[in-house]
Amino acid sequence: MALRKFTLFPYCQLNAVSCLLNRQLPKGVRCVSTVLVPGEPSGPCVKTTIPGPKSLQMIADLDKIQFAGSIFYFTDIKNSLGNYIVDADGNSILDLLTQISSLPLGYNHPDLLKVLQDPDNHIAFINRPALAIFPTQGWPEKLTSSLLSVAPKGHTQVTTMACGACSNENAFKSTFMWYRNKQRGGAPITDEEHSSCLVNKGPGSTPFTIMSFKGSFHGQTLACLTTTHSRSVFKLDFPALDWPIASFPRYKYPLEDHIKENEAEDRRCLAEVEEQFEIYNKAGKFVAGVVVEPIQAEGGDVHASPEFFRELQRITKKNGAALILDEVQTGGGATGKYWCHEHFNLPDPVDIVTFSKKMLTGGFYSLPEFRPQQGLKIFNTWMGDPTKVLLLEKVLQVVKRDNLLKMVELSGKKLMDGLKDLSRRFPQHMQNVRGIGTFCAFDSGSQQKRDETFFRLQQHGIQPGPCGEQTIRLRPSLVFQPKHADIFLDILEKVLKEIQTP
Secondary structure (H helix, E strand, O other), X not given: OXXXXXXXXXXXXXXXXXXXXXXXXXXXXXXXXXXXXXXXXXOOEOOOXXXXXXXXXXXXXXXXXXXXXXXXXXXXXHHOEEOEEXXXXXXEEEEOXXXXXXXXXXXXXXXXXXXXXXXXXXXXXXXXXXXXXXXXXXXXXXXXXXXXXXXXXXXXXXXXXXXXXXXXXXXHHHHHHHHHHHHHOOOOOOHHHHHHHOOOOOOOOOOOEEEEEOOOOOOOOHHHHHOOOOOHHHHOOOOOOOOOEEOOOOXXXXXXXXXXXXXXXXXXXXXXXXXXXXXXXXXXXXXXXXXXXXXXXXXXXXXXXXXXXXXXXXXXXXXXXXXEEEOOOOOOOOOOOOOHHHHHOOOOOOOEEEEOHHHOOEEXXXXXXHOOOOOOOOOOOOXXXXXXXXXXXXXXXXXXXXXHHHXXXXXXXXXXXXXXXXXXXXXXXOEEEEEEOOEEEEEOOOHHHHHHHHHHHHHOXXXXXXXXXXXXXXOOOOOOOHXXXXXXXXXXXXXXXXXXXX
């Protein structure tokens, strides 16, 4: 693609707020006066192509050591701030991907820097404990003031992990233990169970399964890959378990124009869930749990209705299985609530909720009946990282102080209104606008057109994320404001005008 066709938008020479006042802000929001990250740039500033020459050289250097084909560009994290990431070539880019949705307060937030400057915290960063054996004093209090302070409804138990995949993997294990304990009915574990599991045989090794959904992504460890069905590149060449898979709803948009069709889609998918329970349970491959994302993120930002999730919980409970909600990407506030499933008004607490990314540490919440009854069952060396919990504690304080969940609602409305307007004006380039809070996405007419849109946005200093077959997803930080939405929408409009209509 010839870069000389582009005219880079010179936001680095403009006041990005004042030049966009023609866009109407939500009532009560004063874009000009609200400063959440002091010193943040007023807009993108693109000096070179992206990736630039320095990044390209660094990619080539790294590729001599390990595969580097997935890298967008190298970054200058030291000079990145707030919603703006700076690359190795000095380009300042408005970041709507934020390290794959994992930076709650953007880059180098001053309150987080203060956590590192506190001498009392230095010891935690120097001495990482093996938490399951040698937790440091004060650890229960830290968990209570951080993770448990925003626990989903009904949850008083939390287990920390390092990442999203290991959070889901251990959630599956907790589900299997819970299911087997129900089968035992209080009977003691037999010698045969102890000996047979060591050679991967029953009855110690169980035939249990986890049901998942087409289009899902739950991680890249082996059990998680069995429940992942978004892209073949994740799964190719690896062994997979024979576990049930059901369809996840694929709605027609706009939703208000296709109510009956989408209700029928819910019924179709839920009927598949019932069918999979029947098939696998009858075969003795008992479905111990169902894992599902509130929004299928990596699979293309695919949404399902609150009614779908309420009925899914009913069916799962009826079949004696656990419902595992994978909130690794949706948790932490991006939808305007800490947990996306709070939008669904589920009648009962979810059995297990996994998290990572914006929560800074991985882990899962679970109801009390999912506690392991033996030691070393849910175990690894680190079991998380106390320094991440220190940072999360501060993040939660900033979220409350700056009312950032409300900001997510306001910025999300600005994004959705703007995206819907552009989709009406450029229907050949944008379809199926959808989102909750700032967790937004739209589809292009094809994968090729999506890739071109993505590439051109990068060249204009906007970093979105691709996902699914032809989707562009937005994953900004919680300090993303309506003024940032205006900058993005203005540049997106410019890009859509540049793309030639076939």
